[in-house]
Amino acid sequence: MQIERKDLDQKDEQNGQFRQYPxxxxxxTKLRTRxxxxxxxxxxxxxxxxxxxxxxxxxxxxxxxxxxxxxxxxxxxxxxxxxxxxxxxxxxxxxxxxxxxxxxxxxxxxxxxxxxxxxxxxxxxxxxxxxxxxxxxxxxxxxxxxxxxxxxxxxxxxxxxxxxxxxxxxxxxxxxxxxxxxxxxxxxxxxxxxxxxxxxxxxxxxxxxxTTENKAMIVGRLALLNIFHLSNLETFFMDISGEHGVRREVGYCAKWALDNIFPKPGRQLSYDTVDITTINCMLKNDSGNIYLKYSPDLMEIRNDTMLSQTLHGTCEVEEGMWFYEITMITEGSLTVGWASTGADTEKSVGDDMFSLGYEGNYRIMWYNGNPYNISLGRWRVDQVLGCLLNITNKSISFFLNGFEVVMNSNDFFSPTRPPKKFFPAITMSPFQQCIVNLGQKPFRSAPEGVQFSALSSVGQLTPQLRMIYGMPRSAMQERQASFNASEDACDICCDRAVDVTLHPCGHR
Incomplete structure (x- = not known):
């Protein structure tokens, strides 16, 4: 594996030596006290x-x-x-x-x-x-x-x-x-x-x-203390659409709580205020954990679980040059990169030979379970990391703060039959938040002079996926109940026939 670092503000290239530490x-050691x-x-x-x-x-x-x-x-x-x-x-x-x-x-x-x-x-x-x-x-x-x-x-x-x-x-x-x-x-x-x-x-x-008992206790107590406090916090997200950091986190969490946990009578769900019919790709996670929180447009994601969560793109490519970017809302641990056919979707990005990623806090590239030091700088809140995949040249470039690091790996791009497909992938540590732009909006960190394609141009999302990830669970269940599905249809996808019944809730 080879890494090259470039200063994008200068015409001449500066090659940084890439080292892998053992x-x-x-x-x-045994404790010895005097x-x-x-x-x-x-x-x-x-x-x-x-x-x-x-x-x-x-x-x-x-x-x-x-x-x-x-x-x-x-x-x-x-x-x-x-x-x-x-x-x-x-x-x-x-x-x-x-x-x-x-x-x-x-x-x-x-x-x-x-x-x-x-x-x-x-x-x-x-x-x-x-x-x-x-x-x-x-x-x-x-x-x-x-x-x-x-x-x-x-x-x-x-x-x-x-x-x-x-x-x-x-x-x-x-x-x-x-x-x-x-x-x-x-x-x-x-x-x-x-x-x-x-x-x-x-x-x-x-x-x-x-739990039902706890929720009733919380709703009752908040109603006595300040019934409008959650709604007031939600305005943070509306007032600071271009701001990041803790104010955006609070607004995002308040909006999500009002949509999913503590609904307010008469309030319009965020999902119903956004047109997502044109969204055709996203980063998804199959764990089903409700506390992996998606915005209605499926671009902003927050992991409020105790586990690190790995998300993989629904858009796959086989040739050409492709770009996407991540905006940091929090400054914790986040690994951003690419994966290919055969990647373990439950492992962190870079833990096997089918995925690699950059962890900006430690300034480390992970590939096949091995860490590599790269001189790209440590990211901060509101900074944008750009990720460019060049399948033709078998290289991956990361862009941050005017610098570029190029990684070449024959192993990652090794040919297979049938040809492997590549897709974006990230791993989020607990309580981290970011915005994923696969081309739905203009890029902030796109490399100049490079002819690439946006992943949003090739992706496809079914209405069911848009609903599962973008709609509050309670609203989704109500909408599913109105579907003209057969009596033996699955309660989740409303498509395939039931083959499992969950107890004691009885969902099938």
Whole structure:
């Protein structure tokens, strides 16, 4: 594999040397102390806190140990998972995540990964943390000494618990005090005026609302406190159509919540305000997770699940030059690239020989599970990454901030019978958001002097796909009920015959 870096602002080309750093297994050395032996609680806290620094950004060009970081984080994570099997240690882990983690985009990823991987605790253990140790209630939410950093972490941990313990356990931990705490944080009763904190409270409320009892409690409490608050937050998305960052995130989440979770009587659904009949391609994910959120025009996507989600284009090409671009709404981990026939749709982009992608925070190109350092710069919110596929020359180019990196790979473009097809692909870490432009709108980062085609010119989307990804689930079910489908038709696609019945809901 060869990489070439170009400065697009200069006429002469500057070739940057491309290096692949070796990866060595991370080994844990024995702890040796001179005076005192740290307590088990202190060791657990240290590993939890240090994991955020390991997973955070680094300069791979100057950090000689950069390639060992994934293995170091995995070792720390395995340690935390192992000790969390004991309930008292689970309490220590949860407390460390809520109280000691700093304000940083990588804190979000760290908390999501750890909460996802550690064993599920007993309901009594969770209740002890929420009600006794942190005393979540209205009093805490409106306290004058409110620590925004800690409350953000608490809301994120609650979010993960609601997703992980969905069902009766979720209803058990969502007490009246916890509901009151989240609702008061969300409506800004304390006037903390932190939009990100409000958004994290809203996202936690969404997850808890998955059960009927919890949803009724939330709707009732919000109606008493401020019934218009969610609608007011939605205006952020309308007022800042050209702005990105946390204000856009809040507006996007508020609009999605009003469409999907907390509908407002008489409000027109966003899906009905957009004409998507001309949209013929998108990036889709087959997991069916409702918290992988699509805008009605299918261009803006947000991953509010605990898992990294890989999305693949519905448009496939075999020859020529093709371009698409991604606009960063958040600054967390996102891998953007291309995949080909045979790619594992459940793996991250770049984890096998059939896909490759650029991760802009770490400035790393991933291919076949191997990381490669490239000098393209670390992306920021509102920046646009352009991706050009040249099948004829067997090259892929990435464009960012006036620079271009060209990658040549005979393996990725190796001929097959029948000929392989190529399509755009991205992997989104938890709680990340971006805009995908496959040609539906004018490009912001298109390379000059290059004759390429837009993927939107060859894609095809069925009305069912547009409805499944762009329409709120409740509205989709109502519309499906009006279809003239046969009695034995599938409840989801309304096309093929039923061969499975889900219990206890009875959907077929």
């Amino acid at each position: 990866i060595y297994p991370y080994s844990i 005076c005192t032996i740290p307590s088990k609680e202190a060791v657990v806290q240290k590993n939890v806190i240090k994991s955020q620094h390991v997973i955070g950004p680094f300069d791979a060009e100057f950090d000689g140990k950069a390639r060992t970081r994934p293995y170091k984080f995995e070792s720390m994570l395995n340690f935390v998972i192992h000790v969390s099997m004991i309930e008292t240690n689970w309490l220590t882990v949860a407390s460390s995540l809520m109280e000691n983690m700093p304000t940083c985009p990588y804190t979000i990823i760290t908390i999501a990964v750890i909460m996802r991987e550690i064993p599920s605790p007993q309901v009594t253990t969770v209740s002890m943390v929420l009600n006794e140790q942190y005393q979540l209630s209205q009093n805490r939410a409106v306290a004058p000494d409110l620590d925004v950093r800690i409350e953000k972490n608490i809301c994120l941990v609650l979010n993960c618990l609601a997703e992980k313990l969905v069902g009766t356990h979720s209803a058990a931990i969502f007490t009246d005090n916890v509901c009151s705490y989240l609702c008061h944080i969300f409506i800004n009763s304390r006037y903390h005026n932190d939009l990100e904190l409000q958004m994290r409270a809203l996202l936690a409320l969404e997850k808890f609302a998955a």
